[in-house]
Every structure is written in structure tokens, then in C-alpha cells.
Amino acid sequence: MKEISLILNLSELLKKSINLLKLVFLAQLLLLSASCGDSQTNVEKGNINGTLYWGNGTEPQSLDPQIATGVPEHHVISALMEGLVLKDRKTLLPKPGVAESWDISDDGRVYTFKIRDNARWSNGDSLTANDFVWSWWRALQPALGNLYAYMLFPIENAQEYYEGALTDFSKVGAKALDENTLQVTLNHPTPYFLQLLDHYSLFPVHKETIEKFGAADERGTRWTYAGNLVGNGAFTLDEWEINRKILVKKNKNYWDSDNVDLNEIVFLPIDNMVTEERMFRAGQLHVTSSLPADKIAAYKEIDDSPMRISPYLGTYFYRINVDVPHLQDPRIRRALAMAIDRVNLVEKITKGGQIPAYAMTPPGTMGYFPESSLQYDPERARKLLSDAGYPNGKDFPITEILYNTNEGHRKIAIAIQEMWKKNLNIDIQILNQEWKVYLDSESAGEYQISRAGWIGDYVDPNNFLDMFICEGGNNRTGWCNEEYDDLILKIAPATKSHKERLEIFQKAETMLLDDMPVIPIYTYTSIQLIDSAVKNFDSNIMNHAYYKDIYLESLN
Amino acid sequence: MDKLNNITSQVEASSELKSSSLWRDAWIRLSKNRLAIAGLIVLLTLIMISLLTPIIAPYGYEEQNLAIGATAPSEEHLLGTDIFGRDMLTRIMYGGRVSLMVGFVATSVALVIGISWGAIAGFFGGRLDAVMMRIVDALYALPFMIFIILLMVVFGRNILLLFLAIGAVEWLTMARIVRSQVMSIRNQEFIEAAYSIGLTRWVIIKKHIIPNTIGPVIVYTTLTIPSVMLLEAFLSFLGLGIQPPQSSWGLLINYGVETMEEYPWLLIFPGMALSLTLFSLNFLGDGLRDALDPRASKD
Numbered sequence: 001m002k003e004i005s006l007i008l009n010l011s012e013l014l015k016k017s018i019n020l021l022k023l024v025f026l027a028q029l030l031l032l033s034a035s036c037g038d039s040q041t042n043v044e045k046g047n048i049n050g051t052l053y054w055g056n057g058t059e060p061q062s063l064d065p066q067i068a069t070g071v072p073e074h075h076v077i078s079a080l081m082e083g084l085v086l087k088d089r090k091t092l093l094p095k096p097g098v099a100e101s102w103d104i105s106d107d108g109r110v111y112t113f114k115i116r117d118n119a120r121w122s123n124g125d126s127l128t129a130n131d132f133v134w135s136w137w138r139a140l141q142p143a144l145g146n147l148y149a150y151m152l153f154p155i156e157n158a159q160e161y162y163e164g165a166l167t168d169f170s171k172v173g174a175k176a177l178d179e180n181t182l183q184v185t186l187n188h189p190t191p192y193f194l195q196l197l198d199h200y201s202l203f204p205v206h207k208e209t210i211e212k213f214g215a216a217d218e219r220g221t222r223w224t225y226a227g228n229l230v231g232n233g234a235f236t237l238d239e240w241e242i243n244r245k246i247l248v249k250k251n252k253n254y255w256d257s258d259n260v261d262l263n264e265i266v267f268l269p270i271d272n273m274v275t276e277e278r279m280f281r282a283g284q285l286h287v288t289s290s291l292p293a294d295k296i297a298a299y300k301e302i303d304d305s306p307m308r309i310s311p312y313l314g315t316y317f318y319r320i321n322v323d324v325p326h327l328q329d330p331r332i333r334r335a336l337a338m339a340i341d342r343v344n345l346v347e348k349i350t351k352g353g354q355i356p357a358y359a360m361t362p363p364g365t366m367g368y369f370p371e372s373s374l375q376y377d378p379e380r381a382r383k384l385l386s387d388a389g390y391p392n393g394k395d396f397p398i399t400e401i402l403y404n405t406n407e408g409h410r411k412i413a414i415a416i417q418e419m420w421k422k423n424l425n426i427d428i429q430i431l432n433q434e435w436k437v438y439l440d441s442e443s444a445g446e447y448q449i450s451r452a453g454w455i456g457d458y459v460d461p462n463n464f465l466d467m468f469i470c471e472g473g474n475n476r477t478g479w480c481n482e483e484y485d486d487l488i489l490k491i492a493p494a495t496k497s498h499k500e501r502l503e504i505f506q507k508a509e510t511m512l513l514d515d516m517p518v519i520p521i522y523t524y525t526s527i528q529l530i531d532s533a534v535k536n537f538d539s540n541i542m543n544h545a546y547y548k549d550i551y552l553e554s555l556n
Numbered sequence: 557m558d559k560l561n562n563i564t565s566q567v568e569a570s571s572e573l574k575s576s577s578l579w580r581d582a583w584i585r586l587s588k589n590r591l592a593i594a595g596l597i598v599l600l601t602l603i604m605i606s607l608l609t610p611i612i613a614p615y616g617y618e619e620q621n622l623a624i625g626a627t628a629p630s631e632e633h634l635l636g637t638d639i640f641g642r643d644m645l646t647r648i649m650y651g652g653r654v655s656l657m658v659g660f661v662a663t664s665v666a667l668v669i670g671i672s673w674g675a676i677a678g679f680f681g682g683r684l685d686a687v688m689m690r691i692v693d694a695l696y697a698l699p700f701m702i703f704i705i706l707l708m709v710v711f712g713r714n715i716l717l718l719f720l721a722i723g724a725v726e727w728l729t730m731a732r733i734v735r736s737q738v739m740s741i742r743n744q745e746f747i748e749a750a751y752s753i754g755l756t757r758w759v760i761i762k763k764h765i766i767p768n769t770i771g772p773v774i775v776y777t778t779l780t781i782p783s784v785m786l787l788e789a790f791l792s793f794l795g796l797g798i799q800p801p802q803s804s805w806g807l808l809i810n811y812g813v814e815t816m817e818e819y820p821w822l823l824i825f826p827g828m829a830l831s832l833t834l835f836s837l838n839f840l841g842d843g844l845r846d847a848l849d850p851r852a853s854k855d
Contacts, residue, residue: 274813274814292814292815294626294639294814294815294818294819295817295818297818298817298818341622344622344623345622348622348623348625348639348641349622349639349640407814410800411639411640413800414640414800414801415620415622415640417800417801418618418619418620418640418801421618422620429799430799430800431799
């Protein structure tokens with residue numbers, strides 16, 4: 001049956017393409033005097049060839065899943081690799097990925113995964129339980145500088161191993177019982193553990209390839225280059241032209257390749273939103289990564305608008321480097337936070353239905369609604385600042401806001417610059433850097449205040465709070481509070497009831513907000529333009545795209 | 557005695573008249589050129605406005621009013637407001653200060669270095685010329701962006717430095733133009749005549765060579781000023797030039813382009829300000845070239 005329908009499809013396709021050729025020919029005749037370009041747009045070509053043109057925002061910093069940290073990286077890596085568990089594209093509930101099934105022990109601490117027999121790497125090697133054990137060993141090598149190492153800390157002894165208290169990796173709770181059986185022992189029953197497995201920091205990586213191009217814990221080797229990279233995802237890396245495009249092609253060795261409809265995905269790094277929107281209008285992109293705020297109103301008025309605004313599990317915030325002398329006093333940091341008029345900011349500047357944020361965790365994450373004493377209160381902000389030794393902002397050193405080059409971030413920074421000037425009478429400078437440079441400056445602590453966004457890796461308040469533990473690679477503020485670490489790492493995971501757990505998160509969140517190493521600004525919405533040909537691309541609060549489900553409908 | 561006095565004073569008067577005749581002739585010719593005079597007046601007005609901006613600007617250039625956001629021109633805001641609710645008229649006036657200053661300061665730097673370098677190289681020729689022009693070639697080969705970024709890294713972000721940096725890059729073409737002009741002039745008869753009456757080389761360069769290069773130099777200058785203004789916008793856009801909330805015409809236009817469909821006035825008005833300046837400069841430059849051409853004065 002399948003073959004027949006395929007042939008039917010083919011003949012139909014042929015007819016369509018002949019029709020299209022005729023059309024193109026006619027169009028070319030008509031246009032001959034005016035222009036001699038290609039009259040077919042990317043989208044038209046893509047709909048026929050099964051190529052998805054994806055606006056990826058910015059050039060990925062790395063495609064190494066154990067080094068990368070960011071949404072643009074996520075979009076590419078999730079096409080190239082796959083974890084034990086996938087998520088449903090609508091509900092985000094776990095569903096089988098590399099593991100075809102799993103058992104959870106009664107106490108919730110031991111997970112036994114059954115890995116598919118037909119799970120293979122893109123070079124044809126079979127994918128075994130040992131690959132996962134080796135990958136997680138690599139993820140926990142301190143020399144690798146994995147900012148997401150703490151994602152593995154729920155696993156028994158992983159943290160001790162990472163911190164050097166334990167040198168024997170066989171004591172860490174990840175064991176290959178046989179080729180196809182992986183047993184994972186956790187410190188505590190961790191309700192979100194299955195979700196973690198769909199995050200790239202826990203993806204398997206190909207040992208032979210990595211070792212061919214350098215040491216296992218060496219950063220920036222050539223193993224992630226096109227032609228070298230071996231993955232286990234639905235697509236393989238075919239071309240990577242820096243700042244131009246990343247082309248991935250369907251992986252024939254993928255276990256579920258029969259159900260993958262797309263042939264190719266082209267990731268285009270366009271960090272100028274205006275350019276991206278114009279490219280979309282010109283039919284050069286199927287999906288954009290964002291939309292300039294000023295265009296939202298116009299797109300709202302179109303019937304069958306390609307614009308999609310959906311809730312997004314993420315917080316836009318400013319990091320404060322607490323090691324900077326004049327930002328050490330929590331009162332100053334609170335003053336800064338209180339002097340931001342978030343309501344006006346989201347209504348007049350970002351305009352995309354964002355919700356003003358007064359806490360780190362987005363409201364409603366797993367039934368958690370954080371309470372916060374933070375509000376817009378210029379009066380109190382001024383008082384706090386003067387208590388801290390700067391009455392009316394006098395002698396407050398000029399402070400710099402760092403952001404990665406992007407029109408939206410620039411606008412927010414300008415608005416906040418003026419709010420701080422007006423409310424606190426302090427002078428602010430604005431500095432922009434390209435994404436990779438910006439990430440490096442932030443990690444190295446070479447900034448004063450920096451724009452940041454945190455997009456949930458899994459749906460749990462833990463994800464928004466555990467990055468601020470002392471050693472957390474994504475903390476980057478220099479803030480460290482041992483009591484906070486205890487709450488997040490020891491007390492919360494050990495609690496039995498959900499309600500109790502949320503109370504502990506609330507306590508931790510309050511500690512964080514009292515000290516204010518971060519200034520929450522708003523809860524994201526994802527705003528994208530999506531071509532009507534793109535099907536099965538449902539919105540979910542994590543804005544994860546499951547490329548293997550997506551197909552393109554050719555309209556002509 | 558009276559007669560003699562009379563004659564001497566006549567001689568003095570006529571010699572005075574003669575010594576100023578080049579510039580007076582030039583001025584007379586320029587004042588006959590209506591476009592050039594119009595350009596001059598517009599330019600002087602713009603400079604006056606820029607100088608007086610802090611006094612006459614209707615609002616503060618950083619004063620935001622998020623509540624109103626971007627509004628079209630109205631009685632309160634003659635040229636509308638940008639998305640932060642900042643008055644566009646004020647921002648264009650302040651932007652003009654930066655743009656005009658960059659234009660004139662950077663171009664003057666380029667003029668001074670370029671003319672002296674080119675004149676010396678062209679006049680002396682030989683090995684000195686070869687060495688000087690190879691230096692120019694080497695600087696040409698140096699990617700301009702890297703040069704500016706290096707300067708910024710070493711000296712920090714400073715608006716005055718930006719002017720100098722742009723000027724220090726723009727003089728190269730000027731030097732080449734002047735040099736080739738000088739080389740064609742230095743073998744002409746009037747230079748030989750100057751030698752023969754015993755003038756020193758420096759006097760010849762100053763009095764005879766440089767004034768004869770003035771035509772192409774003025775034309776090139778009128779081209780340099782706008783390109784310098786745009787260069788400043790480009791650098792500021794990359795975070796190397798002036799920083800928000802300050803602005804310049806180039807930056808205003810840059811951001812205006814992004815929202816030209818939604819808020820066209822954010823593009824049109826700064827664009828008009830810049831074009832007005834460029835037109836004036838071009839007309840004035842044309843007029844000056846015609847007026848100052850020493851060959852024309854001999855007719």
C-alpha cells in the first residue's frame with residue numbers, strides 16, 4: 001500500500017512540478033525584460049523538495065551538546081541528536097525516544113531503560129547503553145566546562161564525582177546492565193527526571209568521533225564540523241557555513257526515519273529581526289525566530305495571520321555581577337529592580353502580550369505561583385539607594401548594561417536606562433556584543449549588568465531556581481548562598497509531597513529575590529511567523545520543535 | 557609733494573587691491589552663484605541651530621514618554637515622537653550636533669594630513685615619494701574596521717577619538733589625489749618661474765602648488781563629509797561610536813529604516829535633515845571650486 005501511495009504521490013508531484021515549470025516558464029517570459037533572477041522562492045522550492053527554511057535567530061555557539069547553552073543551539077542540536085525520551089509535541093508528556101520503554105522502581109529512584117535494537121548512529125554503528133554511560137561521564141568532566149553539568153546532579157553521586165569528592169565513575173548511578181539496558185539510580189525520586197532526558201546535556205555523543213578529533217574533555221575540537229559530526233537524531237549535519245547557514249539532511253540510519261517527512265532543514269542565522277521579517281515576506285523562510293514588536297499590530301489585523309503568539313516558559317531578566325564593588329549591596333540591587341516600570345515596558349516596547357515578572361519562575365509552572373514583594377516603587381527604590389550611600393544617585397558610578405546584538409534587547413535597555421535615570425538619577429551606558437562574545441563575557445564575569453533570558457529546559461520550578469546555586473554554570477552572577485544551595489539540592493528533592501516541594505521553592509525564591517542578583521523583567525511569549533505550508537508544528541510552552549513530525553504541504 | 561604722496565597712495569591702494577584680488581574675485585564669483593549662496597546660508601543656519609540646540613530644543617533628547625509611544629507629527633511634537641515617546645525634533649537637533657561635528661572635524665583632520673602628505677610626496681618625488689606612498693598603500697591594506705576597533709580597545713570609547721579615527725582613515729584617498737595633482741603641476745612653467753625668482757621650496761608648495769590643487773580637493777571634501785557621517789552611523793550601530801541615548805542623524809536613519817512601514821516619520825525627517833546638509837554641501841562645494849580655480853581667475 002505504501003509503495004502504491006508513494007508512486008501516486010510521485011506522479012502527482014511530477015504533474016505538479018510540470019505545472020509549476022510551465023508557470024515558472026511563463027513567469028520568466030513575462031519577467032524577462034525586467035529581471036533575470038530565480039522566480040521561485042525558498043518556500044516554494046522547499047515545499048516541493050521537503051526543505052524547511054528555519055530562521056534560527058543567531059549563529060550557534062557550538063553544536064557540542066555538552067558545551068552548548070542557548071536556544072539557537074538547541075534548535076540545531078535537537079535535529080541532530082536525540083535522548084532516551086522524547087516529548088509529545090503538544091502536551092510535552094514523555095514518550096519513547098531512543099529508549100522504547102522504561103520501568104521505574106516503586107521508590108521512584110531507579111529507572112531501567114530498554115534501548116531499541118534498531119537505535120543507530122548516523123554512521124551505522126549501533127547505539128548501546130554504554131554510549132549513554134560514556135556520554136554522561138564526559139558531561140561530568142570538569143575540564144570540559146559543561147555549563148549544564150548540574151542537569152545530571154539528580155543522578156546518584158554525579159555531583160560528588162563532578163566536584164572531585166569521588167574519583168570512581170563506576171559509583172555514579174548510571175550503569176549499562178547489557179547492550180540494551182541502562183539502569184539509572186537517582187539520589188531522590190526526581191519528578192522531572194524523564195523530562196531531563198530530552199535535554200541536550202543528557203544526549204548521547206559518539207565516542208569514536210570525539211576521540212578521533214581530540215581528548216574526550218577537550219573543548220572546541222573539530223568533531224562538531226560538517227562531515228565529522230556523528231549523531232543519532234533524525235537529521236545529519238551536511239553543511240555548516242559560519243554566519244550563513246547550517247544544512248541538515250534526513251538521517252537514513254535513524255530508527256524512525258520512515259516517519260520523518262522532511263528531507264532537509266536549512267537553519268539561517270539572522271539576528272536582525274527586521275531582516276528576518278522581510279525575508280519571511282519575500283518567501284525566504286518558513287519560520288522566523290521572532291517578530292519586531294512594532295509589526296505585531298499590523299500582523300494581528302491580517303486574516304489567517306502567519307503570526308503565532310503563544311505562552312513561553314521563560315523569563316527575561318537582568319543579571320547583576322555581584323562582584324562589582326558598587327553593586328555588592330543588595331539594597332542597591334533591589335533599588336534597581338524596583339525602579340523598572342514593567343507594565344509600561346511590556347505594553348509599549350515589547351508589545352507581544354508578555355507578562356511583567358516579579359519573580360524568576362514563570363507563574364503556573366507545575367502549579368507554582370511565586371509570591372514576590374517586588375513591585376514598581378520609585379519612591380522606595382530611591383530610599384534604598386540613599387540608604388546604601390547614594391542619596392539621589394549622587395556619585396553612583398556609571399554602570400554598563402551588556403546585551404547581545406538585537407533590536408529588541410536594545411530597545412528594552414534604552415527604556416530601562418531612562419527609567420533608572422529618571423527614578424534613581426544614575427547614569428547608565430549600553431554596550432552590545434555579538435552572541436558568542438556576549439556569552440563569553442557573561443561566563444567570565446566581565447560585565448556589570450547583563451541582559452539575560454532563561455528558557456525552561458523542563459517544566460518544573462527547579463529549572464529556574466537551581467541555576468543560581470553557587471557552582472551552577474549558568475549562575476554567572478557571582479552570587480552564592482549556602483542555605484539556598486541546601487534548599488535546592490538537598491531539601492526540595494527529598495520532599496515527598498508536591499505541595500511541600502513548592503513551599504520550599506517559594507522559600508528559595510524569596511531568598512533569591514531578597515538578595516536580587518537577578519532582576520526579573522517579564523515572562524516571555526513566543527512570537528513567530530509561520531508559513532501556512534508548515535504542518536504539525538504545534539505550539540507548546542517550551543517552544544520545542546519536533547522536526548520529525550513536521551511536514552510541508554505544497555499548495556500548488 | 558602732494559602729487560608724490562598721491563601717487564604713492566595710489567600705488568599702495570592698487571597693490572593692496574591686487575594682493576586681495578584672488579579672494580575677492582572668488583567671493584564675487586561665488587556670490588553670483590545663487591545655488592552656492594543658498595547652500596551656504598542653509599549650512600550656516602544648520603550650524604547655528606546646532607550650536608543653540610541646548611537652549612532652543614523643545615524637550616530633552618533622552619526624555620521618554622512610554623505612555624504615548626510613537627506618535628505622528630502633531631502640534632506638541634512637530635516631527636512626531638519615536639517608540640519611546642521622545643520628541644523627534646529634539647533628537648534631530650541633537651543628532652545634528654554630532655553629525656555635523658563628525659563631518660567637519662573628521663574631514664578637517666583628513667584634509668590637513670592628506671594635503672600635506674600628498675603635496676610633500678608629489679613635490680619631492682623620488683625615494684621620499686616612494687616611501688610615503690607605500691605607507692599609504694600599507695594603511696589602505698589595513699582593514700579599516702580592525703583599525704578602528706583596535707583604537708577603541710586601546711583608548712576606550714570616546715567621541716573625540718572617534719572623530720580622529722575616522723579622519724585618520726579618510727586622509728588616504730586625499731593624499732593620493734593631491735599627490736597626482738601636484739606631480740602634474742610641479743613641472744609647469746609658472747613653477748619654474750617661481751624657482752627662477754628665488755622662492756624657496758616651502759613657499760612654492762604653500763603659495764603655488766596647494767592653491768592649484770584646490771579644485772579636486774574641494775570636490776573630494778564635499779564627498780568626504782557625507783561618507784564620514786554615514787561611517788559614524790555604521791560604527792555607532794556596531795557599538796563603537798556614540799551610544800544611546802545620544803544619537804546622530806545616521807543612527808536615527810538607521811533605526812528609522814527598520815520601522816519605516818509603521819512609523820515613516822522616524823525615517824523621513826532625519827533623512828531630510830541629512831539630505832539637506834548634503835545638498836548644501838554639494839552646491840557650496842561646486843560653487844567654491846569654480847570660484848577658487850586660479851586658472852579661471854586669469855581669464
